[in-house]
Amino acid sequence: MLSGITPFHFPGLNCFVKRDELIDPLLSGNKYRKLYTxxxxxxxxxxxxxxxxxxxSNAMLSIAALCQQKGWKFEYYCKPLPNKLKTQPLGNLKMALHLGIRLIATEDYKQTINQLQSHGKTLLIPQGGADPLAEQGITALADEIKQWQTHQGVQDLHVVTPSGTGTTAFYLAKHLSDCRVLTTALVGDNVYLQQQMQLLGTMPNNLKLLEPKHKYRFAKPYPEFLETYQSLKQAGIEFDLLYAPLMWQTLLNHKQEIQGTILYVHSGGLLGNASMLQRYT
Structure with a gap:
């Protein structure tokens, strides 16, 4: 099994965590799974x-690490950078630049990315790794979960993972037909998330979207997110500060509806916490 599964007690909830964040410092969590192929x-x-x-972006850093390993050039398009970030890169951007990324900032961002395409020996990876190429690695993750479930004799398993594009949740549900996969839309709302998932295929019946108690703007720092992050870390495991806090909050709000064992799939992305934490100071 590529990553272990450990018991985890978070105030008000006993569950298990699939420790995908321990796979590799740069290529970890769902990014490793998406880039496995x-x-x-x-x-x-x-x-x-x-x-x-x-x-x-965690995906940006992971792709940069992959390209360095393979000897591939990596071109990454983004919106214009603030002057301070241009002169003093930090966090994932600083590490990605060190790994050799060619950053292309453009004023016409939407128009530019709409014109990008794969051709010859050049491969286009959509934002966040939302691509059918991700299925093979997430299938392997599903197989590891099934092996653990069988070994532990778990009957009713609920697999939890946060969603940006929903790629991980979609393919986990597809390949864990005997389990319920629970997720929360963190970028946009449930309608947007369903639209993203439907680009990959028909929505699996065992996939459930949990509604957050409040609406939040993605990537904006909220005091309650920092509090949840700190509480999780004090409980014994550090999670990412971008996706995990809202997923855990939503899971706690819906825990009374969940009958059975909960397995949270750690999404990795811990290296991005340094730049996120700076936004709270």
Missing amino acids: LLQTPPETYNTIISYGGTQ
């Missing part, structure tokens, strides 16, 4: 990888 791909298959998104 490319990790197995011979270096000569491609010479350039293109992607786009935010400048503190």
Whole structure:
């Protein structure tokens, strides 16, 4: 089994955590799973990888690490950077630049990314790794969960994972047909998340979207998120500060509806916490 599963007690909830954050410092969590197919791909298959998104993206850093391993060029498109970040890069951006990323900031961001495409030995990876290429790695994750479930004799298993594009939740539900997969829309609302998932195929019946108690703007620092992050860390496991707090809050709000064992899949992304924490000071 690639990553272990440990018991975890968070005030008001006893569950288990799939420790995918321990796979690799740079390639960990759902990004490792999404990029698994490319990790197995011979270096000569491609010479350039293109992607786009935010400048503190966990996916950006993981793809940069992958490209360094494979000897591929990595071109990453983003919106214009603030002057301070240009002169003093930090967090995931600083590490990605060290790994050799070519950052292309553009004023016409939406128009530019709409024109990007794969061709020849150049591969386009959509924002966040939301691509059918991700299925192989997430299938392997589902297989590891099934092995653990069988070994532990767990009957009613609820697998929890936060969603940006929903790629991980979608493919987990597809390949864990005997389990219930629970997720929460962290970028946009449930309608947006369903639209993103439907690009990958028909929504699995065992996939449930949990509604947050409040609406939040994605990536904006909220005091209650920091409090949840700190409480989780004090309980024994550090989670990412971008996705995990709202997922845990929503899970706690819906715990009375869940009958059975809960397994939370750790999404990794811990290296991004440094830049997020600076926004709370």
